[in-house]
Amino acid sequence: MEADLRSRFLEGMSRVAAAVTVVTTDGDGGRFGVTVSSMTSVSADTRRPSLLISVHHLSPACEAIKKNRRFCANVLSDNQSFVSDLFSGRLKHLNEDRFGAIAWHSGATGAPIIDDAIVSLDCELKTGLLWGTHFIFIGEVEQMELSAQRSPLVYANRGYRRAIPIAPEDKKPRASENQLRAGFFITLGPELVPALIADFAIQEPSIDLRLLEADHDDLVEQMRAGSIDTAITFGSVDDPELKVELLSPPDPHVLVAADRPLAGKSALRLADLADQPMILLDHPSVRRANTALFQRHGLTPAIRLQSPTFAMVRGMVAQGLGYSIVPQKPQTMTSLDGRLIVAVPLEEEFPEGAIIAVSPRREHPGALTNAFLAKVRTAFGTTLTDPFQRRG
Template sequence: MRFSLRQLEYFIAAGETGSITLASERIHISQPSISTAISQLEKELQVQLFVRHHAQGLSLTPVGRDMLREAKGLIAQAEGLYTLASETGGQVRGPLSLGCMVTLAPMLVPELAHAFTTAFPATRLRHVEGDQEQLIGGLRRSETDLALTYDLQVPDDILFTGLADLPPHVLVGEAHPFARRPAVAMADLVGEPMILLDLPLSREYFLALFMKDGLQPSIAARSAHQEVVRTMVANGYGYTLFNVRPRSEQALDGKRLVRVRLAGEHRPMRIGLARLRQLNRSRLVEAFETHCRAFISNAYIPGMVAPATERWVART
């Protein structure tokens, strides 16, 4: 056999994303390396795996679709050898695939993953980002072992273990009148333009905060990208409601943002670990869950201002 498991991994990434560019972003490998690996695999197997579309990505050929299914099976078997060695040898080792809510990943994953692989050098951690629906789908398809996400409409086949609570707050630019208030009530927001974080289930959570008080927000703009929302707010387009509390008080363009307490009692979003209920935990998964419990709590959250340390002050 003159092809490698690494080449198969690159082929799988390209086949599932339909793009060398997206595959590169997903597995953090350069585009030329992925292209070369696929070409070598096609030459070795003497088949065409993809149809290349200029500026429109890739599509699998019929034999490519069959090969993708078989390649995923081979990779799963190979990874099973690491799991078997870990379980019988008492060592935490092998690959772990982690899904993470797209709004949490920039803050949680770098510190969390680096600390874990430093503590357990025989492990490899691969992470993917997505919204809640994508993360649940990844767990069900066994594409990921665990997901760091919120307790938003968690289905019965998913086991969720809570780690930290994030109450909602109001986010405004420093020139906004709300920036000088100690707190803002839901009723105060109704007449103001809202920039909505438009992600599945997240948007329903934020809109439900208004609905429970019989209120209707005035949505001026929407975006599925957290940093777009933050930058629009910093530039005076309106306010937004967030749960995440980045340690940086600046948007990407350098303009300052101000967090303001949301008056009243509101259901927080709970950060936690989700996994498929019917699957038994491996030693590796168990070790990562323990690691997350040590790193994420109401007193400390990587990359964020933790709820227990938040100090709301009146601004003059």
């Protein structure tokens, strides 16, 4: 194969969004699991519904599936990126006991069903074909479990994504003369929004403000889809159709429990943290930013625990379970249970920690959007107290 054709094919396929699936198996061939992006239905009208998976021929799971003659396709929910990383081999310190790190139970065939996957399809293997470097397996579904989770974990552009609606859920026509739709990074909202709305409502008493709290990637996609008018978030946006304004430069700090040795340092470097357990705020953009930060210095973070809520991250740090890196110096230095946390400056640069305002690049921006962003600039200059921000 031509090298250029192969590289272009890989680049092209990286742009194709796919649900993330962990394929598991158990039996005489052993218990194994592997993360795949190639899983699709074949037919609902065979003797039993059938589906197809593709597994690299060198994966231990591949040989086990052939011997066990069974597998379960577990389609992960959008809060299970840890499970995907676990079975893709990224969390090497857990390679010896991957199933011990998650909750699961046995299905009808004996293959592990991962708890809280949006759907698990427990299959009997019917046929397999080696094509190039991968075995294509077709199985018939013997058992299917659906969880309360409905939003799948998606992989596209070499990163995790969440599935979000392109159009607003409410179909009421937009009252363009007084409606403003604003998005905030999930940790920025609680402290910034209430005071900002109260202040803005005095200035614009008839304002109809619609709020969206989401991860950085979701906010950008919602703006591209026209679902929001502006967003306050972290990082950067490389899109000629969007206007980006810096609100606050990065001010990275390491959060540690007050009684831990690292708390006594005047500053920390990544080399001081590489062997320490990390508590990760589990959003795709945060995971990507932390990975990039460490990779620039030839290091890999040792992620021990993760949570999509900053209150949980703060609580686990306060208990001494690990450290966390935040892009801005916190103001509140206690967890919800009153335990003390210390914020130690990080010496390395962290450009992903900048706070930015994003809006569509229009020749004539809406008056409400302009007025709202002016109020945001004032807030960042004087009154912000959000856990991920510093005072101006």
